[in-house]
Amino acid sequence: MSQRVGVASIQGDFAKHVESLRSCGLTDNEISLVRTPEELTSVDRLIIPGGESTTVGMLMQRFGLAEAIQERAKAGMPIWGTCMGMILMARDIEDRDQFTLVLLDITARRNAFGAQVHSFEQEITMDGIADPFEAVFIRAPEALNLGVGVTTLATCRDKIVAVQQGATLGTSFHPELTSITAVHQYFLAL
Amino acid sequence: MSQNGQISAAKKTWREKVGLAEMLKGGVIMDVVNPEQARIAEDAGAVAVMALERVPADIRRDGGVARMSDPEMIDGIKAAVSIPVMAKCRIGHYAEAQILEALEVDFVDESEVLTPADKHNHVDKHAFTVPFVCGARSLGEALRRCAEGAAMIRTKGEAGTGDVVEAVYHMRTILSDIRKVQGSREDELYVIAKEIQSPLELVQIVHETGKLPVPNFSAGGIATPADAAMMMQLGAETVFVGSGIFKAAAGLSDSDRIASQSLRAKAIVEAVLFHDDAKKLAEISRGLGPAMVGINVDSLDESELLATRGW
Numbered sequence: 001m002s003q004r005v006g007v008a009s010i011q012g013d014f015a016k017h018v019e020s021l022r023s024c025g026l027t028d029n030e031i032s033l034v035r036t037p038e039e040l041t042s043v044d045r046l047i048i049p050g051g052e053s054t055t056v057g058m059l060m061q062r063f064g065l066a067e068a069i070q071e072r073a074k075a076g077m078p079i080w081g082t083c084m085g086m087i088l089m090a091r092d093i094e095d096r097d098q099f100t101l102v103l104l105d106i107t108a109r110r111n112a113f114g115a116q117v118h119s120f121e122q123e124i125t126m127d128g129i130a131d132p133f134e135a136v137f138i139r140a141p142e143a144l145n146l147g148v149g150v151t152t153l154a155t156c157r158d159k160i161v162a163v164q165q166g167a168t169l170g171t172s173f174h175p176e177l178t179s180i181t182a183v184h185q186y187f188l189a190l
Numbered sequence: 191m192s193q194n195g196q197i198s199a200a201k202k203t204w205r206e207k208v209g210l211a212e213m214l215k216g217g218v219i220m221d222v223v224n225p226e227q228a229r230i231a232e233d234a235g236a237v238a239v240m241a242l243e244r245v246p247a248d249i250r251r252d253g254g255v256a257r258m259s260d261p262e263m264i265d266g267i268k269a270a271v272s273i274p275v276m277a278k279c280r281i282g283h284y285a286e287a288q289i290l291e292a293l294e295v296d297f298v299d300e301s302e303v304l305t306p307a308d309k310h311n312h313v314d315k316h317a318f319t320v321p322f323v324c325g326a327r328s329l330g331e332a333l334r335r336c337a338e339g340a341a342m343i344r345t346k347g348e349a350g351t352g353d354v355v356e357a358v359y360h361m362r363t364i365l366s367d368i369r370k371v372q373g374s375r376e377d378e379l380y381v382i383a384k385e386i387q388s389p390l391e392l393v394q395i396v397h398e399t400g401k402l403p404v405p406n407f408s409a410g411g412i413a414t415p416a417d418a419a420m421m422m423q424l425g426a427e428t429v430f431v432g433s434g435i436f437k438a439a440a441g442l443s444d445s446d447r448i449a450s451q452s453l454r455a456k457a458i459v460e461a462v463l464f465h466d467d468a469k470k471l472a473e474i475s476r477g478l479g480p481a482m483v484g485i486n487v488d489s490l491d492e493s494e495l496l497a498t499r500g501w
Contacts, residue, residue, distance in 0.1 A: 010216070011215070011216040011463070012215060013209075013213055014215075014216070015215070050212070051213050051214075051217070052214070052217060052237040054235065055236065055273075055459065058235045059235060059463055063463075084213070110272055116210055116274065117291065117294050139213075139274070177205060177209050
């Protein structure tokens with residue numbers, strides 16, 4: 001499969017996603033960092049990493065990347081957001097008037113499990129992935145008020161932590177912080 | 191890792207601690223002294239704020255003993271923003287660190303900007319659930335802090351001066367120390383570990399990876415978008431801006447000052463993103479109003495330096 005995977009590199013742990021994609025067997029030619037609308041044109045799918053949603057949302061708007069991503073999403077480009085990425089892709093954010101890309105028909109609740117001292121790791125199972133795996137939750141969000149087109153792929157501690165809507169994927173946790181490549185493989189097959 | 195399903199509790203916490211530092215990469219962490227400044231910082235695009243009673247420039251001016259901030263003040267800032275909130279404890283003052291952990295701050299900075307509480311020992315950071323960031327001037331100092339459990343290292347620079355010269359010196363020193371370790375033979379690492387007074391295992395990690403075992407951020411004297419861009423080009427993964435934002439535009443009226451500080455905060459955030467694009471930096475640096483006046487580090491007495499605190 002010849003395709004180029006973009007990782008939004010506005011801010012956050014994008015370098016970790018690059019490492020995971022390399023572990024999936026992708027070459028450096030098949031991985032591309034994306035900061036600007038021009039850089040987005042060269043990729044076939046996009047990962048939005050973990051980071052700070054206020055910072056990234058603001059900078060994506062300021063430099064035109066937000067609009068470019070929305071257009072590509074409409075044209076069917078697969079997009080996966082981890083943690084902050086899922087928040088940014090939500091329809092809206094609970095109790096906050098904050099910019100989002102509106103790519104996933106969910107409400108995101110930020111810091112749903114609490115502050116950093118409540119960050120945790122837990123083994124979870126996810127639909128479409130054969131084996132249970134260890135998931136890292138860092139100031140993680142949850143998905144609420146799912147629209148009709150949205151499927152729950154995983155839950156943890158009674159909260160929805162992985163969702164999919166067509167070719168759009170959101171996870172509250174960070175597969176890129178572990179050596180597990182199953183979720184990356186799942187996304188690459190979308 | 192998960193293949194054998196056995197991850198010790200301590201190791202799990204470690205991955206989460208360093209994980210949060212990973213999430214802060216490519217961003218700007220700003221010192222704030224009240225909820226109003228915290229909101230300006232968040233609106234400008236800061237990835238986190240450092241809540242403290244006085245910015246380093248004022249600590250420097252006022253003298254006296256500088257301590258952990260009032261919990262009420264920290265709570266006020268936590269309530270004002272959704273981004274992570276950090277707070278400082280004195281070097282070695284583990285009771286202050288315990289209080290900050292109980293307040294559920296997201297990161298504790300064991301900081302030389304406050305007056306040290308222990309002449310020999312830093313806080314045993316492994317004993318905490320909350321992650322710590324510590325300052326360093328050299329690879330040896332950075333690895334000693336990592337050995338104690340720091341999940342993030344920042345250059346010390348010379349806080350509260352608005353003079354970037356020491357931050358540059360410390361970053362260059364750490365990176366050149368790393369290159370030296372990387373270029374050494376494996377059988378030379380034992381002596382290097384002895385010379386830089388750091389655990390051998392950590393020296394071996396640096397030899398293998400060419401990087402610190404934890405994210406490497408920069409702090410101390412950053413006052414302009416160009417300062418931030420240079421630190422990022424040198425190899426910093428995120429920058430802390432202390433007095434550089436809210437000590438800028440000092441001579442202006444209240445509303446002009448806030449507008450100018452807010453503009454500068456935004457510009458520094460953008461400069462970190464486009465740190466390698468000079469044309470964008472030229473645009474970003476335009477018309478920000480007066481920067482912090484600052485103090486030349488050379489004009490300071492040895493006894494006035496904060497960076498020499500910590501061991």
